Amino acid sequence: MPAENPLANLKDIHLPPAVSWWPPAPGWWILVVLFVLLIVLCVWWLHRRYERSRPRIEALRILKDLQVQHDKSPIALTTLRTLSQLLRRTALSFYQQEEVASLQGEEWLKFLDKNGKTTEFTKGVGKIFGENLFQQKPDFEIEALFPLVSKWVKECPHQS
Secondary structure, X not given: OOOOOOOOOOOOOOOOOOOOOOOOOHHHHHHHHHHHHHHHHHHHHHHHHHHHHHHHHHHHHHHHHHHHHHHHOOOHHHHHHHHHHHHHHHHXXXXXXXXXXXXXXXXXXXXXXXXXXXXXXXXXHHHHHOHHHHOOXXXXXXXXXXXXXXXXXXXXXXXX
């Protein structure tokens, strides 16, 4: 009798099932939570940054529109008073109302100089935004005021 092959009765090897990708290990859960938290913080920071820069963007847009309007119909006194209102409104949106609202004349010009890091308001062309603003025929150069106001809006620090 031929010898029976001892390997003939062996059963095939059964492999364990493949490792499932779900549910992830606890380390992955921690990474997902940290990633979501990071995204939420980034969105919050970007939204806050946008909200803080919105008055500046809006003031520059209004200034540009005002300059285009002045180029179409140059009424210098009206444009001057509108520029002054724009400066005042922008300052009120950047700083506390108690700090800005009561300022007039020389105090207002010093405030603009201090926060715009310039001397153009007390000693230069911006002096017109003081007491001379309310004269019937003030002496000023309107074209020099647009860059000055634009520079102040762009460079003044934001407090709130």
